[in-house]
Amino acid sequence: MLWAIGQFYGTTFIMTITLYGFPASANTHRVRAFLSILGLPFEERLVNLVTGEQRLPEFLKLSPAGQVPILMDESATVFDSHAILIYLAEKYDAKGTWWPKAAIARAEVLSWMFFDANELHNGIGWSRNHVAFRVPGDPVPFQQRGRSALKTLEARLGAHPWLALDQPTLADVTCVPLVALCHEAGLSLEHLPAVRGWVERVQGVPRFPTMPSYG
Ligand SMILES: N[C@@H](CCC(=O)N[C@@H](CS)C(=O)NCC(=O)O)C(=O)O
Incomplete structure (x- = not known):
């Protein structure tokens, strides 16, 4: 994994979030959008769906269904955009603005x-x-x-x-x-x-x- 220095509301830290996606994928975009709304730095890696990279054995180790998006955060790997959004909200939206608690x-x-x-x-x-x-x-x-x-x-x-x-x-x-x-x-x-x-x-x-x- 690539490590980089990021900024989150003024705090400097090691960036660990990687989004595996495809530019035109709507499922990828909702994750990209929520990372951006939260102000979380992340690295995006292209999985070329046109050439079938999603079916390569290395990618299937991350994505059981052979689909994007996949989110890697520290040691966690999450598949399915809906699950990823909830994971991000639980972990980074402490006030529960986007994923309320009730x-x-x-x-x-x-x-x-x-x-x-x-x-x-x-x-x-x-x-x-x-x-x-x-x-x-x-x-x-x-x-x-x-x-x-x-x-x-x-x-x-x-x-x-x-x-x-x-x-x-x-x-x-x-x-x-x-x-x-x-x-x-x-x-x-x-x-x-x-x-x-x-x-x-x-x-x-x-x-x-x-x-x-x-x-
Ligand atoms: N329920 C999944 C659907 C993911 C999905 O359908 N991804 C498409 C791209 S938008 C994909 O990877 N298709 C490639 C394939 O199925 O071979 C999610 O919300 O993440």
Whole structure:
């Protein structure tokens, strides 16, 4: 592992966080975004999904499913972006701003994180794979699921500024990348004003990095 000197709110320390990811991956971006929001220094290493590096034996030792993102922090290795966000919040967000401590608040945040992993990933994510990344297959059924997920978000965000609570949480950081990139999946936010406003609000969170794009 590469060691470097980092700064975290004025304190100098040895940097140990490595993010293995792919630039255009929405799953990678939510981790990149949360590391940046927290102000945590990290090193990013490219896993080239186009050439199949995710299936190399050395990478499979880190990532049981052969997928990015993977986070290494000191001796810990964590896979799955949702698990990584919760790990980072537990370890580095002492105030519980992004991952509140109350059981019901956590349940509300988790509901939307699972909504991402199920509805957004299997709707927008898979249609984006077919449309933008040219993975062979029919995007239409995935686009239908993506449209339905976007309608759900429009209904929710028409009545709430943030997905889970009265403040931005991991729910928002989790869901925003695929929604903001839905045009790459052949979908549109044109008739979804509440979703568009929310995307702008989340991307306006201090240090939220620019969304990646493919193509
Ligand atoms: N549930 C996982 C999904 C990870 C995922 O699907 N990663 C994609 C890139 S966005 C990947 O590595 N695909 C390569 C492959 O499956 O071969 C997460 O949230 O991290």
